Amino acid sequence: xxxxxxxxxxxxxxxxxxxxxxxxxxxxxxxxxxxxxxxxxxxxxxxxxxxxxxxxxxxxxxxxxxxxxxxxxxxxxxxxxxxxxxxxxxxxxxxxxxxxxxxxxxxxxxxxxxxxxxxxxxxxxxxxxxxxxxxxxxxxxxxxxxxxxxxxxxxxxxxxxxxxxxxxxxxxxxxxxxxxxxxxxxxxxxxxxxxxxxxxxxxxxxxxxxxxxxxxxxxxxxxxxxxxxxxxxxxxxxxxxxxxxxxxxxxxxxxxxxxxxxxxxxxxxxxxxxxxxxxxxxxxxxxxxxxxxxxxxxxxxxxxxxxxxxxxxxxx
Numbered sequence: 001x002x003x004x005x006x007x008x009x010x011x012x013x014x015x016x017x018x019x020x021x022x023x024x025x026x027x028x029x030x031x032x033x034x035x036x037x038x039x040x041x042x043x044x045x046x047x048x049x050x051x052x053x054x055x056x057x058x059x060x061x062x063x064x065x066x067x068x069x070x071x072x073x074x075x076x077x078x079x080x081x082x083x084x085x086x087x088x089x090x091x092x093x094x095x096x097x098x099x100x101x102x103x104x105x106x107x108x109x110x111x112x113x114x115x116x117x118x119x120x121x122x123x124x125x126x127x128x129x130x131x132x133x134x135x136x137x138x139x140x141x142x143x144x145x146x147x148x149x150x151x152x153x154x155x156x157x158x159x160x161x162x163x164x165x166x167x168x169x170x171x172x173x174x175x176x177x178x179x180x181x182x183x184x185x186x187x188x189x190x191x192x193x194x195x196x197x198x199x200x201x202x203x204x205x206x207x208x209x210x211x212x213x214x215x216x217x218x219x220x221x222x223x224x225x226x227x228x229x230x231x232x233x234x235x236x237x238x239x240x241x242x243x244x245x246x247x248x249x250x251x252x253x254x255x256x257x258x259x260x261x262x263x264x265x266x267x268x269x270x271x272x273x274x275x276x277x278x279x280x281x282x283x284x285x286x287x288x289x290x291x292x293x294x295x296x297x298x299x300x301x302x303x304x305x306x307x308x309x310x311x312x313x314x315x316x
Contacts, residue, residue, distance in 0.1 A: 041108040043082040045071040051078030052145075053113055054313065057105060057122035057129045060244070061183045062088040062236035066123065069187055069298050073306035076313060078119075083108055085240065090232040094239035098247045101240070102132035109133075117145035119313060123297065125244040127152025131279075135252055143254075145316040148309060150259045151293045154275030155249045161266050162245065170196045177207050180237045184211070186294040188220045208234055255282035257312050259305060263292040285312075 043064045045056070054076070056067040064082020071080045083105050087094035095101045109118070118137060122130035127149030134144040153161060162175075169175035174196045185192040192214060199207050208230040215221040260272060272286035287308045291301030 041084045041086065041105070042112060043084055044079065045082050046074065046080040048077045048079040051076065051313075052116060052119060053079045053081055054119045054121065054146075055109055055112075056080065056082045057120065057126040057133070058083055058085050058088075059123045059126045059183060060237045060240040061180070061233060062094075062240065063233070066183070066187055066297065069302045070306055070309075073299075073303055074310055075306065076310050078313070079112075081112060085236045087236050087239070088232060090228065090235075094236045096239050096243055098128055098132050098243045099136070101129055101243065102136050105129065105133055106136055115142065117143050117316070119146040119148075119316070120144055121146070121148035121150065121309065122152065123150040124152055124293075125240055128155070128158075128244055128247055128249070131249065131252065131256070132247075134254060135250060138253060146257065146312060147254060148257045148259060148312065150296070150305070151261055151265075152258065152274070153270075154279060155247055156278070157268070157270060157275040159245065161268060165266065168196075170200050173204075174199050176238055176241055177204075177211070177234075179241065180234055181211055181215075182294065183237070184215055184233075185218070185220045187298045188218075189298055190218050190220055192218050192220055204234075205231075249279050251279055251281055253281050256280055256284055258284065258286040259289050259296075259308060260286060261293045261296050262288050262290050263295075265293045287312075 045064065045068065054074070056064055056071070058064045059066050062085030064084050067082055071082070074080060085094065085101070086092055086104055095104060109120075118134075120130045120133055122128070130147055130149060134147045137144055152158075166172045166175040169178055177199050178194060178196065181192055181194050194211070194214065199210070202210060205227075209227055212221065212225065212227060212230050216223060216225070256276060258272070258274060258276070260274065272288070273284050274286075276284055289296045289301070289305045289308060291304070295301045296305045
């Protein structure tokens with residue numbers, strides 16, 4: 001990895017570590033594409049020639065490859081794109097508010113679809129981003145035909161849950177590090193669980209080095225991933241998580257589709273609408289997906305999510 005970057009004088013985006021496996025394949029990527037293309041926030045996840053595109057908004061980790069299993073299982077003919085967060089490859093500082101991120105993603109979306117009925121889906125915090133994108137598109141006179149939120153509580157409920165989990169994790173810094181680990185391993189099929197006690201006496205850089213070591217040990221991250229990549233990833237994760245906690249949502253005139261895991265990560269006395277009634281003026285449709293909050297993003301449970309999402313797309 002470092003050898004290729006030194007030879008071509010370009011930094012290889014982290015996503016290509018997963019998309020290409022050999023040194024020659026990575027070198028070919030650098031030869032065939034301009035740097036602006038390599039660092040584009042738009043990642044084509046599935047080709048299609050029938051229907052308007054589906055856009056997956058990257059989760060807190062900023063990496064759209066989080067949705068790869070879901071995209072592969074979608075039995076639809078429309079193209080599917082993922083949107084990656086700025087700063088993921090260390091090319092710039094991460095954006096620190098959800099409205100800023102939403103505006104950035106809208107600009108990227110319009111390079112693919114300039115107008116029309118948009119289909120936008122996000123997981124957890126990315127559900128907030130999808131919501132904010134739909135809000136901003138509405139102000140521009142555009143329509144979001146499908147606004148999908150996977151495992152996304154309302155901002156009020158999200159804060160209650162996060163405050164509780166942070167207290168159980170010895171504070172927000174440790175809680176963010178553990179959340180970062182869970183998201184890294186979410187789609188790998190290999191669960192990596194670290195306790196707060198394993199991280200509490202370590203400085204941030206030491207935490208990231210330890211997480212990287214454990215992720216490689218469990219074959220969750222490719223061997224080429226280095227500490228700098230981890231720092232870039234965590235910068236985006238931390239900035240997005242903080243932005244979500246500070247998000248001030250406004251009422252939305254449209255409808256939303258909620259995709260909720262049958263095994264919630266936290267037991268809380270709330271119905272399937274997850275507190276969104278205070279923000280949504282349109283219809284709220286909720287679907288229960290077999291699995292927990294991360295298993296629904298990987299096989300075999302991701303099949304159930306793909307089926308429900310495909311049905312929703314057929315109805316808009």
